[in-house]
Structures are given as C-alpha cells and as structure tokens.
Amino acid sequence: MSHNKETIGSIKKLLNSKPTADELVRWRQDQRIGVQKLLMQYDKQQEKKQHQQQAFEKRLIFEKQAWQQGAHLAGVDEVGRGPLAGPVVAAAVVIDESFDMTIVHDSKQLTEKTRLKLDQELREKVVDFAFGIVDAEQIDSLNIYEASRIAMRQAIEALHVPIDGLLIDAMTVDLPLPQEKLIKGDDRSISIGAASILAKNYRDALMKEFAVQYPGYGFEHNAGYGTAEHLAGLAKLGVTPIHRKTFSPVKKHLK
Template sequence: MTNKETIGNIKELLLDEPSAEDIARWRQDQRVGVQKLLTQYDKRQVKKQRQQQAFEHRLMFEKQAWQHGARLAGVDEVGRGPLAGPVVAAAVVIDDSFDMTIVHDSKQLTEKTRLGLDQELREKVVDFAFGIVDASEIDRLNIYEASRVAMRQAIEALHTPIDGLLIDAMTVDLPLPQEKLIKGDDRSISIGAASILAKNYRDSLMKDFAKKFPGYGFEHNAGYGTAEHLAGLEKFGVTPIHRQTFSPVKKYLN
C-alpha cells in the first residue's frame, strides 16, 4: 500500500475499470475516504451485475431466434393517448453484438436518459425505421387500427430482411411469424429500443408542432390532455393536428 495515491486519483480510477490488483491494494488502505469510495464502487458493481442479468433475460426471445439463424424486429408504438398529433411506431433490429444494457421500456427512463440514448441506439442497432399516422387518419380508422398501420409502415420501411416480429401487445397484417408480448417493451430489448426511438421521434415532432401551433404546450405535454392543453383548446380552438373523435376535443369543434 502507498498513500502517494490521493483520494481524488483513486476516485477517478474507480469510475473507470480498475484492475483486481488495484482494488485489492485499495482495500488495504486504511483511509476512511478510500473505504467510502470502495463501498460506493461495490454498490455500482452490484447494480451493473443486476442490470446485465436483466438485460440477458430481456434478450431471451431474440437469442432463441438467433440460435435458429433467424432475425427478428422489435416493434412498438407511442402516442395512443394524446388528444393531438400522430401515433408513431418504430421497428428495430439488433444482433448479438448489441450491448446497451440500459435499454428498457421508455416509460421507465427519465427524459434526459432517454434522449441521451437516442444517437447511440441509432448507431448500434442493425436497422431501424419509423411509421407515422396523422390525426385525420386516426379519426378515420380509430386509434387501435391507426397504431397497427403505423407499425406496419415501420416494419416495411426496414432495409434489413427479417424473419419474424416481436410486438408490444399487438399483431400486424403482414405474412411474418409474430410474437405478441404483453408489456413487451419491458420483456424484449428489441421492443424496448423501439419504444425509446419512437418516443424520442414523436416528442421531437410535437416540439415542431408547438412552433406552428403555440398556446397548447405541445413542447411540454406532447399532445396529452394537460391543463395547459385544455386551456389552449378553450382559448384557441381545435387545430388540424387535433384528433376530432377524441373527447374532449369534440367539445371544442366549431
């Protein structure tokens, strides 16, 4: 043991990937600050191990397909509940090199984390694509069918040939084997990745709509029926991106 290493230096090294020899040496260091750092490090390692185990579990469906030489796309949609804006679906294909253990159902991630993952996800997946169905088409079809159309669009926009689909709680009209997974974005890495990309993409669209239709708070509420949004409907009326078949939008027509 040597005390030439400052606590600050040890802290930096512990945030990286220290060697087993370094860890063993620091465990012999009697300084309280060093032992506190090691306690924090141990907690991080346990968290990382649990995250890795959960990641492997959520790869179960993909791994089964890979073992048979098949490639699956995970599919999810976002935007069923809002009063305004489109429903957006994403389809994502990954392979066995994918290692982003943090990928999860987008609803379980903070906005900052979710947005921070977007570019890395786009770079690390094998392929991804989006499908978008606007408010007028949602009114014509109903939201359930519009979601299925958006999913189909996303799947058909992929450039990578696929052998089957993992879909969050739905099926689509395509001649492909499909696994309909309840809470699929929490059970499949592919679907979880799709949920993140779809959410980020739709939120970006709604921020653009906020510039075109100010006063509804679309940049904050993504079209959901918040107090700010309802106040905007009361004051400014219905916009072209509002879903006219949705209550309470119908109340403000004409």
C-alpha cells in the same frame, strides 16, 4: 506502508478506469477511511452494473432464441395512442448479438433527458430502425387501434434489412411473418424497448414542431396529451387540423 504513497485522488481515478484484481486487494488492506469509502462506492456501482447486466440478459431471451436459429427479429412499439392531437408513431428496431446498451428499457421508465441522450447512440448501434406515422385525420377515419397497427406495419415495411419475425408490444400486424405478441413487451424485450425510446423521441420532436405551427396548446410540453394547458387552449383557440376530432374532449369544441 508503500500503498499509502498512493493519494486518495489517484486511487479514485484508477477505480473509475478498470482496476486490476491486485490493486483491489491492496486497497482493501489500506486503513484510510477515504480509501474504504471509495471502495464501498465502487462495490455498490459494480453491484448495480451486475444487476443491470442480468436484467438486460433476461430481456434478450426472445432475441437470443432467434439468433441461435440464425434468425433476426424486429422489435416494434408505438407511441401516441392517448393524446388528443398529433399522429401515432411506431418504430421497428433490429438488433444483433453485438448490441450492448444495458440501459435500454421501456421509454416510460426513463427520464426525458436520458431518453434523448440515448437516441443517437441507439441509432448508431442497432442494425436497422424505421418509423411509421399515421396522422390525426387517418386516426379519425379508422380508429386509434387500427391506426396504431398501420403505423407499426409501415415501420416494419420501411426496414432495409430482411427479418424473420416480429416482437410486438401487445398487438399483431397484418404481415405474413411469425409474431410474438408480448404484453408489457417494452419491458420484456430489448428490441421493443429500443423501439419505444426511438418512437417516443421522434414523436416528441414532431409535437415540438407542431407547437411552433399551433402555439397556445402547450404541445412542446404535453406532446398532445389532454393536460390543463392543452384543454384551456382548446377552449380558447378551438380545434387545429392536427386534433383528433373523434376524441371526446376535442369533439365538444367542434363548431
């Protein structure tokens, strides 16, 4: 049988590139266990890709509706509402029909490694992105909810491309633009999901810089959230200028 001349290694290579329909038919008739195992793996991967593609299409519904009308939307999300230290950071992201990163999802559902790996590609593939940052002092003088809205507004206003509307994760902002307030938006819209990834990476990088400036709180691991290490640092070293003084675990350490 001529196909037995093909080594399992060469079939594996071809399966990893784009096998033709003829090749797949031929290999499915190949009796070797190794070949059948490879085909099972291949079928599983294809199924996974198909599910990912379907989920991606589903999370593009809002953007697609806008594109059909010739409009472009910005997806907006913020990160850092809960920490005891550091700023709240928002990102605004605009994508178009060419955007094809099916892996993009709510940042909380991705590992840090995946999130960081996606960062550069995302920045290159989106039409535009921008950030808004509101520091701890402003958070204390406003409140975290208002500070988040201001960070979002800053991000939207920093975009370079004109937009016709906003998709926002569970909030609205003070801007005269049509807005869709989506509960669990980072899971329901690709552009909000992309914004959540960029905002998270940006804020984590800022907190790593603060960790050098203010060692002993574990900012490089905890991003300012109230972990045991962070609380121990507060008890031992006191409050830094980047701590949110209106947040109760910090408040009790104010001299």
